[in-house]
Amino acid sequence: xxxxxxxSAFLLKLVKHQKARLEYxxxxxxxxxxxxxxxxxxxxxxxxxxxxxxxxxxxxMAELAQEYDxxxxxxKISTDDLVDCLATAENKLAKYLxxxxxxxxxxxxxx
Numbered sequence: 001x002x003x004x005x006x007x008s009a010f011l012l013k014l015v016k017h018q019k020a021r022l023e024y025x026x027x028x029x030x031x032x033x034x035x036x037x038x039x040x041x042x043x044x045x046x047x048x049x050x051x052x053x054x055x056x057x058x059x060x061m062a063e064l065a066q067e068y069d070x071x072x073x074x075x076k077i078s079t080d081d082l083v084d085c086l087a088t089a090e091n092k093l094a095k096y097l098x099x100x101x102x103x104x105x106x107x108x109x110x111x
Contacts, residue, residue, distance in 0.1 A: 061085060 065077035
């Protein structure tokens with residue numbers, strides 16, 4: 001980048017590209033939901049990502065539950081505990097995203 005206008009143009013292009021990618025993701029999630037609503041098996045790269053991620057999360061939770069069970073011989077992790085883990089993770093993620101959004105707005109305001 002040789003000049004400030006060139007740098008600004010590049011950054012604007014980058015932001016627009018990121019926004020387009022996020023918009024594509026929203027449309028793809030809507031497409032997947034429509035397929036599910038019609039009783040169809042969803043397809044595509046996002047579905048593959050979601051399936052792989054879910055399988056890894058389930059494997060990790062099973063491993064952690066087994067570790068807990070091995071250490072706590074008078075207690076045992078149940079499927080309800082695993083559901084509670086997911087709910088706790090969802091709440092933590094929502095709180096993190098809310099704080100991030102708030103901080104992002106503050107940073108924009110300070111510029």
